[in-house]
Amino acid sequence: MSKITxxxxxxxxxxxxxxxxxxxxxxxxxxxxxxxxxxxxxNGSIHQYIGEEAIGTGVCANLRDSDYIxxxxxxxxxxxxxxxNPEAMMKELMGxxxxxxxxxxxxxxxxxxxxxMLGANGVLADxxxxxxxxxxxxxxxxxxxxxTVFVGDGTTNRGPFYEALNWxxxxxxxxxxxxxNNSYASSTMTRSVTAGEGxxxxxxxxxxxxxxxxxxxxxxxxxLAADLIGRIRGGGGPQFLHARTYRVKGHISRDKMLYRAxxxxxxxxxxxxxxxxxxxLATNGIAEDEVNAARDAAYxxxxxxxxxxxxxxxxxxxLAYADVQDYGPPEPWAQDxxxxxxxxxxxxxxxx
Amino acid sequence: xxxxxxxxxxxxxxxxxxxxxPLVWALGEDLSTAHGGTSANQYTGLIDEFGPKRIVxxxxxxxxxxxxxVGAAVAGTRPVAxxxxxxxxxxxxDELVNQAAKIRxxxxxxxxxxxxxxxxxxxxxxxxxxxxxxxxAWYVHTPGxxxxxxxxxADGRGLLKSAIRADDPVVxxxxxxxxxxxxxxxxxxxxxxxxxxxxxxxxxxxTLVSWSKMARLCEEVAETLAGDGVSVEVIDLRSxxxxxxxxxxxSVRKTGRLLVAQEAVQTGGFAAEVATDVTEHCxxxxxxxxxxxxxxxxxxxxxxxxxxxxxxxxxxxLARARETLAA
Numbered sequence: 001m002s003k004i005t006x007x008x009x010x011x012x013x014x015x016x017x018x019x020x021x022x023x024x025x026x027x028x029x030x031x032x033x034x035x036x037x038x039x040x041x042x043n044g045s046i047h048q049y050i051g052e053e054a055i056g057t058g059v060c061a062n063l064r065d066s067d068y069i070x071x072x073x074x075x076x077x078x079x080x081x082x083x084x085n086p087e088a089m090m091k092e093l094m095g096x097x098x099x100x101x102x103x104x105x106x107x108x109x110x111x112x113x114x115x116x117m118l119g120a121n122g123v124l125a126d127x128x129x130x131x132x133x134x135x136x137x138x139x140x141x142x143x144x145x146x147x148t149v150f151v152g153d154g155t156t157n158r159g160p161f162y163e164a165l166n167w168x169x170x171x172x173x174x175x176x177x178x179x180x181n182n183s184y185a186s187s188t189m190t191r192s193v194t195a196g197e198g199x200x201x202x203x204x205x206x207x208x209x210x211x212x213x214x215x216x217x218x219x220x221x222x223x224l225a226a227d228l229i230g231r232i233r234g235g236g237g238p239q240f241l242h243a244r245t246y247r248v249k250g251h252i253s254r255d256k257m258l259y260r261a262x263x264x265x266x267x268x269x270x271x272x273x274x275x276x277x278x279x280x281l282a283t284n285g286i287a288e289d290e291v292n293a294a295r296d297a298a299y300x301x302x303x304x305x306x307x308x309x310x311x312x313x314x315x316x317x318x319l320a321y322a323d324v325q326d327y328g329p330p331e332p333w334a335q336d337x338x339x340x341x342x343x344x345x346x347x348x349x350x351x352x
Numbered sequence: 353x354x355x356x357x358x359x360x361x362x363x364x365x366x367x368x369x370x371x372x373x374p375l376v377w378a379l380g381e382d383l384s385t386a387h388g389g390t391s392a393n394q395y396t397g398l399i400d401e402f403g404p405k406r407i408v409x410x411x412x413x414x415x416x417x418x419x420x421x422v423g424a425a426v427a428g429t430r431p432v433a434x435x436x437x438x439x440x441x442x443x444x445x446d447e448l449v450n451q452a453a454k455i456r457x458x459x460x461x462x463x464x465x466x467x468x469x470x471x472x473x474x475x476x477x478x479x480x481x482x483x484x485x486x487x488x489a490w491y492v493h494t495p496g497x498x499x500x501x502x503x504x505x506a507d508g509r510g511l512l513k514s515a516i517r518a519d520d521p522v523v524x525x526x527x528x529x530x531x532x533x534x535x536x537x538x539x540x541x542x543x544x545x546x547x548x549x550x551x552x553x554x555x556x557x558x559t560l561v562s563w564s565k566m567a568r569l570c571e572e573v574a575e576t577l578a579g580d581g582v583s584v585e586v587i588d589l590r591s592x593x594x595x596x597x598x599x600x601x602x603s604v605r606k607t608g609r610l611l612v613a614q615e616a617v618q619t620g621g622f623a624a625e626v627a628t629d630v631t632e633h634c635x636x637x638x639x640x641x642x643x644x645x646x647x648x649x650x651x652x653x654x655x656x657x658x659x660x661x662x663x664x665x666x667x668x669x670l671a672r673a674r675e676t677l678a679a
Contacts, residue, residue: 068427102460111459118426119459123450129419130451136420137427140377140405163413167420170411323461325520327498327546328594 011219013284019061019218020277020291023053024298026077027274029086032302033076033093033107034253041310043095044106049077051216051248054273055180056081058221059148059241062229068116068134068147070127073108075120078150083115087305096312103315104323116145124155128164128177135173146174146232154185156199165206168238176228176239177203180215182247187259203240215243216273219280248272353536358505359392361537362526365509366395366432368541369516370402373430376516377406379417380434380470384409392531394434418444418469422451422521425467430516434470438487438525441471445490452521453496464519468512473501474527474565474615475663481651486564486616491523492593492625498522498546499592501564505535507590510544518546527565527615549596551603555583558677559603561626562613563589566664570613573669582677592622600626601634608639611676613669618646640679645672 030048037046049056052074060081063069071078080086084100092099093107100110111119118134121127131149138145155161156179168175179199183190196202203210209231213224221243228239246268250257257265281291321334356364370376384399384407399407410417414435421433435441441448452465473486491499498520502508508526515522552567553574560570567588574584585603589595604610610630612623623644631642645664653659 070423100460101458101462104460105458109458111462113426113459113462118423118463119455121451123446125415126419126447126451129416129447130423130426132416133420133423133425133431134427135423136408137424137429140375140424140429160415160419163411163416164419166411167413167416171408323457325456325496325498326518327520329597 011223013281013286015222016219016277016284017281017286017294019057019222020274020281021294021298022057022061022081023218023274023277024295025086025301026053026057026080028298028302029076029080029089032306033090036090036094036306037253041094042107044108045252045254046093046107047074047252048249049074051268051272052180052182052245053077054218054221054277055178055215055243055245056150058218059178059225061222062225063116063148064145065115066143066145068118068131068145070118070131070134070147070149071120072124072127072150072152072155073120073122074152075110076107079110079112079117079120082112082117084110084112084117086302087308090302090305090309091312094309094312095314096309097315098312102319102323125151125158125160125164127151129160131175132164132167132171132173135168135175136171138174139171144233146176146229148176148178150178150180152185153179153181153183153190153199154188156202157185157194165203165208165238169206169208172237174232176232176241179240179242180245181242182245184247184251186251187255200240200242203242208238208240210240210242212242212244215245216271216276218273218277246271353538355534356505356537357532357534358508358526359394359531361505361509361535362512363394363396363398364537365512367398367401369513370398370406375429376432377402377408377429378432378434379408379410379421381410381412381417381436383407383434392528394531414440414443415447418447419451421467421469422447422455422465425452425465425521426455426463430466432468432470432516436472437483438471438473439482439485441469441487448491448497448521448523449494453494457496465521466519468515468522468524470524470526472528473525474529475652475659476528478654478659479652480654484652486614488523488525488592489616489620489622489625492622496521497593499525500546500590501525501592502544502590503527503530503564503567503588505533506537506542507544507550507588509537510542511546511590513541513543514546522546525564529565533568544590547591547594547596549599550588550590551585551599552588553584553586555585555607557583557607558609558611558673559585559587559600559607560611560613560673561587561589561600563592564615566613566615569664569666569669572666573673576666576670577673584673595626597629597633600630604630604634605637608637609676610638610642611669611673612642612644613664614644614646615664616646617649618644619649621646640676643672643676645669
């Protein structure tokens, strides 16, 4: 994933082409992850980001490695866009040595602290509360960095969403909340369980600047994110970006989506961001074969990642005991040397 | 040595750690108001020395007090989150149990979560069902967490220091009645290591194991039994996870009799863990089965006669101790 760290104005074809490449990499990862799941190579379920790639891509293109993001259960796209290694991510999904989280977490717990990706998360809204804390740490340390938290529309009905927005405003923290509105909270249409005018109105109720964008238009997301992130870096305090999109896939890959109207998915698929971006590139000076080659390169990379992951060994079972905590005796079943901490309960220096 | 209250000693400990390490900070409700921690002045004056970025007065938002502490810990600082009472801590169990306790593990060791969460435990007179619970066993049961429950001002100060310096998340449980209790506090740094018990009275006939305020009651019971010519060894565990098995085993191997006393509801409590563990490891040395005493399995009642019915009193511990000695 190419990193574009300067918030250049978008609609510049070379920049949009870079965004396109990142979106293709995410799409290829998600499609091949589903194939791997169907073939029995993935131990748990996967929540795919297909059709929503423009949001994570457009936002993260404006972030630096030193900036933090916090993701949610649907975190593959955010991770790749922030610079996490797709090869290591595929190993994580397959539970192999070399996975981003040492094969301890799987799809829902991908993290790459080396690029500021502080973790996907299996509990909705917890990224918000941890995000304001990370922003407080930045503020305390006087660092020049910001935090971005990705949440879905369903999460706007959890209490910590309100606590965190209030908190961010009270302490004027360097944080951006990105609400990816894909219409569904698991299998429930979010608007059927949501009062009021929606996420933007809710954010504005806290006095937070909140903006709406077509989340399937990667240039539009990029432009708005650049603007909001620039405001935050300039000391403007929290900002709220609401991106409209649609979850073309099920909640998880094996979800048969029996709750959807006939033709609904197909109608929305016409608006998916990669096709739109390709069409824009075609009329803005990027040759079609260049675009196709970029797409093919993304799939080739991910295919190679899948092959590499299948070849990688599973971790030794004794590693299950590592990284629980520094304090405490070994578990009775633990094999020699596989658990942290000496028997006397004093602090151990040797871990992981 | 200087005599001071538990609340003052722990506040001093926090201030000393904040002076030592600029990445240590505290957050919670009412921390920067005139009385700094409405329950017992645990934070009085700290805002003046450290300012509002390090003594953060928060809204009533337990999810975010705990969640922000987790986020700030993984982002390189050492927060001390005060949830005021273990009962309010339940509002933040998700952030503590699902996030703080698991982040290091489920992300494959990429991050540590060096935070302290203060949750006061114990029956406070007239505080009834939602301000009096002792929930230490909940967190001992959670992999990833350290749990300490000091019972003296010196241990409160010394264990808070160890908790702040630890890279694991630490649940620091202080008894509300202890805040005003006084005791000698060392004039040096006085760090108390995590996982090390203190044998507060030596004896040969019975081992009495407890923690927090109950350890003080056990000392009273031992004094009473001494009048009967019975020699009781009292161990204040101080840390519940990890707990000092070596100290307890050695004592039980000497006395052959063990009673574990806790203020929490007896069923499923930490005393059950101690009792089972000692039975598994010291069965050959036991002259009678291990006994425990804890509160009845009911919410804490309000009216004084019922509240007293709930309490684990020195008289009740004494009766159970005599039963253990007679068996």
